Amino acid sequence: MQSHKIFELISIDRREKRPYDVQIKDRIKALIIDQTFYYQDILPDPLELSAALNIDQEYASQAYKNLMKENFIKKTEQGYEVAYLELTNYFFDRNVAIYDAIIALGLTPSIECVSKKIVTLSDDIAKGFGFHTARTFLYINRIYKGNQRPLIILENYLPMSIFPDIDQALTGIEPLNAFIFEHYGLYAKESHRITKAVNLPDHIAKYLNEPAGSPSISSTNHVYDQYKRLIDYGQSHSTSSYYFQSIISPNK
């Protein structure tokens, strides 16, 4: 975005009762939420901004500080960058693979495989995940990235009885849904998700480049194939800047 345009958008009202830093913060926040400023856009330096608005530098700095606290912007090598990302493809309404969702955001997707191994689970744990008979699984732990930045970390348990030799066939960096369809002719017909807001545990925060304890949406997923079999149990954690939308139509 042209920088002179930005200064036109971030204005303050000297007659307003509210302090300048609150006004600046609210304006930038609104511009981010309605996507005038988009993910990874660089905002003007607080020095520049305060000069353009002809106010004390402290106001702009304070506004940016609070925006960072609320996870709307992040300080990077490039400057103050919009960190807010909204998954506008309606997570709750459609069964969209994360990989495709990242593409829909206009980002380049990639997957990093952190761990891939065969595990045998105890009866209690396997049943807790929802598997009646399967006890041996391919466990994969992968980070989905957009433009090389981690967005979501996802652990999956795939029963070996349904996916024989999957430990050989799957490299770990390919989109899972497409792979399963191609190799086994199975597709994720139904996906059951429970989401919660959690504080990121240390070991997961590290992979997402976030401070430990950062807020995150965590989702527990059960995926069923066209034969109604549970083919995948997974748990995901998103970065704090990952949001999603959904619509309720009460009269439908």
Added chain:
Amino acid sequence: MDYIFIDKTIKTSIYKQIASSISKMIDTGKLTYNDKLPTEKEICEVFGVSQTAVKMAYQQLIDQHKIKRIKGKGTFVTNRETYHQEFPNIYAFEADQENECQDILFDCINDEYMTQRMLKMDKNESFYVIHRLIKSKKNPLVYQHVYLPEKFYPKLKKNYPYKDGLFSLIQETYHHRIHHIQNTFSPALASSAEAQLLNILSGEAIYLIRSQIFDDNQHIIGYIVNYFPGEFSSFEVTVHAKP
């Protein structure tokens, strides 16, 4: 600690006796949410049992989500009910007559740019602000900021008739027809003020749900910001692949 009873003459293992004593107190409501439990050392001292037995007892209760350990603070009862809903019913609490609703702030203002923008209103147009806390069985279920444009809710008063919830106020009292509600879900950290209202710890996760309410003419007739305590709220959905 007087609620723990151990009988060393019977066969039942010590750890099971400790766990079931505490469990019984939680189930019968004698120990409630956020009550602090004795330390492992204290139990060992009073009952002359091994620390391993106490550890095992606590671990069992942690696994059952009845208690939790907070680093540096101690072990606490955490048997708070979770607000669990299937996605389209996230606002089910509005119509639940058993819930208690407490208004914290009522105001009518015209100088908050951020909210005016979310309501797609012009500068200087007025809107009502209602901050409320909804409780279920004494525990906070959600803390809400509700914004209603004055032009759509003329003469709204603090004691608006709302025993049937916000949606009844919108649809029945003011005869607006809700076409759809657009929701954004995001995670946040509780500020110390939010934590105090939600009875959680400062810095714990909040499930933030922002909702814009649209009528048939695509006007935004309300904007709600919901702060759900992360640990005690979950939303469920089943999505189907397109045939």
